[in-house]
Amino acid sequence: MTTLKIEDLHKTYKGGFEALKGVNLEVDEGDFFGLLGPNGAGKTTIIGIITSLVTKTSGRVEVFGIDIDRDFPAAKRMLGVVPQEFNFSQFEKVIDIVIQQAGYYGLKREEALSRAEIYLKRLSLWDKRDNQARQLSGGMKRRLMIARGLIHEPKLLILDEPTAGVDVELRRGMWEFLEELSAEGRTIILTTHYLEEAEQLCNKIGIINGGRIIASSSTRDLLHKLNHEVLLFESREPLPEIPALGGIPFVRLHDTRVEFNKPKELSLNEIFSHFSANAVIIDSMRNKSNRLEELFLEMVKH
Amino acid sequence: MNYSLICLRSIVRKEITRIFRIWVQTLVPPVITITLYFLIFGDLIGSQLRNIEGYSYMAFIAPGLIMMAIITNSYTNTVSSFFSAKFQRNIEELLVSPAPTWVIILGYVSGGMTRGLMVGILVSLVSLIFVTLPVHNLFFILLFAILTSFTFSLAGMLNAIFAKKFDDVTIIPTFVITPLTYLGGVFYSLSLLPDFWQTVSKINPIVYMVNGFRFGFLGISSINVWVGAGMLGIFSITLFSINWWLLWKGIGTRT
Numbered sequence: 417m418t419t420l421k422i423e424d425l426h427k428t429y430k431g432g433f434e435a436l437k438g439v440n441l442e443v444d445e446g447d448f449f450g451l452l453g454p455n456g457a458g459k460t461t462i463i464g465i466i467t468s469l470v471t472k473t474s475g476r477v478e479v480f481g482i483d484i485d486r487d488f489p490a491a492k493r494m495l496g497v498v499p500q501e502f503n504f505s506q507f508e509k510v511i512d513i514v515i516q517q518a519g520y521y522g523l524k525r526e527e528a529l530s531r532a533e534i535y536l537k538r539l540s541l542w543d544k545r546d547n548q549a550r551q552l553s554g555g556m557k558r559r560l561m562i563a564r565g566l567i568h569e570p571k572l573l574i575l576d577e578p579t580a581g582v583d584v585e586l587r588r589g590m591w592e593f594l595e596e597l598s599a600e601g602r603t604i605i606l607t608t609h610y611l612e613e614a615e616q617l618c619n620k621i622g623i624i625n626g627g628r629i630i631a632s633s634s635t636r637d638l639l640h641k642l643n644h645e646v647l648l649f650e651s652r653e654p655l656p657e658i659p660a661l662g663g664i665p666f667v668r669l670h671d672t673r674v675e676f677n678k679p680k681e682l683s684l685n686e687i688f689s690h691f692s693a694n695a696v697i698i699d700s701m702r703n704k705s706n707r708l709e710e711l712f713l714e715m716v717k718h
Numbered sequence: 719m720n721y722s723l724i725c726l727r728s729i730v731r732k733e734i735t736r737i738f739r740i741w742v743q744t745l746v747p748p749v750i751t752i753t754l755y756f757l758i759f760g761d762l763i764g765s766q767l768r769n770i771e772g773y774s775y776m777a778f779i780a781p782g783l784i785m786m787a788i789i790t791n792s793y794t795n796t797v798s799s800f801f802s803a804k805f806q807r808n809i810e811e812l813l814v815s816p817a818p819t820w821v822i823i824l825g826y827v828s829g830g831m832t833r834g835l836m837v838g839i840l841v842s843l844v845s846l847i848f849v850t851l852p853v854h855n856l857f858f859i860l861l862f863a864i865l866t867s868f869t870f871s872l873a874g875m876l877n878a879i880f881a882k883k884f885d886d887v888t889i890i891p892t893f894v895i896t897p898l899t900y901l902g903g904v905f906y907s908l909s910l911l912p913d914f915w916q917t918v919s920k921i922n923p924i925v926y927m928v929n930g931f932r933f934g935f936l937g938i939s940s941i942n943v944w945v946g947a948g949m950l951g952i953f954s955i956t957l958f959s960i961n962w963w964l965l966w967k968g969i970g971t972r973t
Contacts, residue, residue, distance in 0.1 A: 429973065467814045470973050489816035497814050503807035512735065513811075519728025520815035522721035564811070 417445045417480070419572050419603040420466070425475035427461050427627075435461040437627040439475070443605060443620070445571075448598045450618030450635070451607045452708075454716060458627045459607040460500065463576050467497045479572065493521065496570030498561045500577045500607075506550035510541060513549060514564050521568035528567065535563040539593065555586040562593075573597065574605045579613060591617060611709040615639075621708070625716050641711060644679050646704035647687075651697055661690045675704060725817045729825025730832075736799060737833050744795065744833055745840065752787050752841045756780070756848045759905065770907050771938045776849040781932040782904030785866065787841045789899060789924065790891070792834030792867040796874030797887045800826050804878065809971060819965045823875060823958065830871025831864070838863055851935050858943060859934030865950040866927045870895075872957035879961065879970040898924045903932075908940040916940075923949060 425439040436458045443449045453459050464470030466477060468488060477484045479491035504513045511532060518528030536542040539559040544552060552560060558578060565573060575594070579587045587610075594617060598604055608614055614621060615635060622632040631638060654671040662682060666674040678687065691698055737744045756776070760783075764775035771778070803809040812822055845851060853859065873890075881887045902924030908916050919925050926946030933939040964970060 464973070468968075468972065469810055469813055471968050489818070492814065492816040495814070499810065501807065503810045505803070505806055505808045507739070508732075508735075512732070516728050516732050517811055517815070519731075520725055520812055520817050522724045522816075524724060 418478070419443050419445045419447065419480060420605070421476075421478040422462070422466075423476040425462070425465065425477065426473045427458075427465065427470065428473045435627055436465075436473075436475075439624070439627070439629055441622055441629055441632060443572075443603060445603055446598075446601055447603055447620050448594075448618045449603070449605045450614035450621040451605060451624060452611065452614055452621060452712060453607075453624035457624045459624055460576060462624070463497065463499075463574055463605075463607065466574065467495060468492065493568070494571045496565040496568065496573045498558075498565040498573070498575040498578055500580065502549075502557050502561065504549050504557075504560065504564065507548055509546055509548060510536070510552070510560055511545040513560065514567050517564045518567045523568060531567055531569070532563070535566050539563050555582045558582055558590075562590075566597075570602075572603045572605070576607050577609065578606070579608065579610060587613070611712055615708040623712060623715055630715055635708075638711060639708065643714070644677055645710055647676050647678050648702050648704050649674050649676065649691075649698045650700045652699050653697065655696060656694070658691070658694055658696055661687065721816075722818055722821050725815075726821045726825055726828075729812070729817075729822065730828045733795075733799060733826065733829025734832055737795065737829065737836075744791075745837060748787050748791050748837045749840050749844060752783050753844050755783050756845060760848055771909070771936075773936055773938070774849065777851060777936065778907070778932075779905055780845045780849055780851055781935045782902075782928045784838050784841050784845065785862070785928050785931045786899050786904055788834045788838040788863055788867050789870050789895065789927070791837040792830040792870040793874040793877075793891060793895060795833040796826050796830035796871045797878045797881070797891075799829055800875055800878035801881045801884075801887050804881070804971065805884075813971060819962050822965060823872070823961050826875055827868060827871040830874055831867045834867035834871065835863060838867075852937075853935060854937035855934050857934070858930055858947075861947055862927055862931040862934060862950070865947065865954060866931070869950055869954045869957060872954060872961060875961050876957060876964070879964050881970075898922050903928045903940070923953060926950070 420441070420443040422439055422441040425436050426434075427436040428434045439458065439462060451459050451462070461470055465472045466479065468484070480494050482491040482494070484491050514532045514536065515525065515528045518531065519525070523531070533542065536545055539562060541556060541559055541563060544556060549557065549560065562575070562578065579590055582590065591613065594604060594606070598617075606614065606618060618635055620633065621635050621638050623630050648669075650673045652672065655668070655674060658666040658674060660666065661676075662679070664677055664679070666676050668674050676687065688698070760776035760779055764779070767775040769775070800809070877887060877890050901919065902922050903919070908919055908925065908929070911919060920941065926941060926949050929939055929941050930943045930946040933943045
């Protein structure tokens with residue numbers, strides 16, 4: 417079933433800025449969908465329209481087959497949103513913020529309390545439940561927004577840059593949590609600047625640039641479009657001069673490190689055979705940057 | 719339980735919690751201010767003045783001062799609460815939810831009414847230190863207190879919807895509501911004014927509110943109280959409709 421269907425979506429803000437220029441997008445049930453794009457590409461505008469914070473200029477949006485123009489409240493019941501910026505009252509208690517949100521979705525207080533306990537415990541916030549939100553650290557505030565977005569157990573969870581500004585350990589923890597949610601069958605839409613995050617978590621990816629979707633397919637298919645990737649090879653000992661392979665040079669970055677721009681057609685086996693033939697010992701290899709990042713930059717440039 | 723009712727209860731609970739969380743800002747200052755009015759205008763100056771329509775000056779101004787507290791606090795609560803929700807962006811919690819527009823309005827207005835009427839009760843209790851107020855007609859006391867509080871809570875919400883910065887939430891109370899309240903017959907009887915100014919005063923809606931409320935206590939009135947009640951009814955329906963339309967269209971809340 418299609419969870420989210422967007423057709424020819426346009427948004428022109430007051431002042432004439434055209435943020436969306438005919439966006440078409442489909443997200444299926446159970447997808448972990450990554451919406452990527454540079455700043456100002458239109459990601460937050462799309463999320464704003466789906467969640468009613470932004471009024472569309474034209475176009476059509478359906479959530480689980482419900483047209484938002486016909487029955488927005490019914491569509492909203494299916495949605496949970498975790499915005500980019502903290503948008504809770506800083507002076508309210510953690511537990512109150514979550515329980516109030518449950519009430520806005522019609523959950524009785526007793527049920528809201530038991531769900532709040534589940535989600536606050538899962539997100540390691542239960543001990544902080546009686547603290548005012550302003551007393552939480554940045555990472556805790558982000559987790560609070562996730563708990564709030566989940567309290568009514570939405571079928572579709574939209575997260576706008578949920579790991580922006582959080583440390584590596586916390587980010588990894590959040591990834592695990594999101595993977596758990598996805599494994600439970602929930603559809604997730606994620607916007608992020610961390611392309612490594614999108615590559616690791618998302619089974620489908622849409623790339624938006626200048627108000628238009630320029631690519632939308634499975635992560636695997638999208639990565640297959642990558643024409644080349646930059647690899648770094650390192651050795652413990654100083655490396656000898658390595659002859660070019662297929663006309664592509666090995667660029668020396670350091671005595672012990674070289675960079676190679678591997679075309680799609682060339683296999684790693686061929687590269688390593690080349691090393692062996694030239695008596696080059698390699699101890700480690702990695703991508704210079706994230707593969708999705710390379711593809712993203714390639715697509716956004718054109 | 720009905721969905722809208724649960725939702726409404728959540729907003730009302732949040733608003734009432736806010737009033738009590740910051741009680742030093744919401745409940746104490748109006749009581750102190752009105753007590754000073756009682757002390758200075760009622761006790762010290764009022765004792766030097768002759769009776770008005772058969773009542774001591776203190777008894778005459780007491781209903782007006784209580785009404786002034788209800789008006790100011792109903793308005794201030796809704797305008798500050800709704801605007802700070804816009805400013806901190808936690809209004810988005812409600813906007814992304816399926817909460818019907820009328821529930822959002824009634825939720826915030828209930829907060830304004832709770833504070834307005836609570837301060838009204840506290841000020842009434844304080845007034846008993848200075849004067850024994852008769853109760854001529856309890857129905858009119860309650861009718862005017864509730865309708866006035868409802869109307870001004872709605873007016874506060876309207877102000878907050880349009881407000882873009884903190885200055886915008888103080889302009890109307892300072893330049894419109896306070897002058898209209900002072901000229902609304904709180905401290906004097908309309909019958910003391912020349913005919914021309916009596917007619918001009920009748921343009922001021924607060925005159926009808928103070929007059930009707932005072933009628934409930936003292937049984938004296940310069941204008942037909944039913945006209946006042948009817949006007950309040952029309953004001954509240956009009957303000958509710960305007961607020962509903964603005965929120966539904968997303969003016970001041972959505973982009």
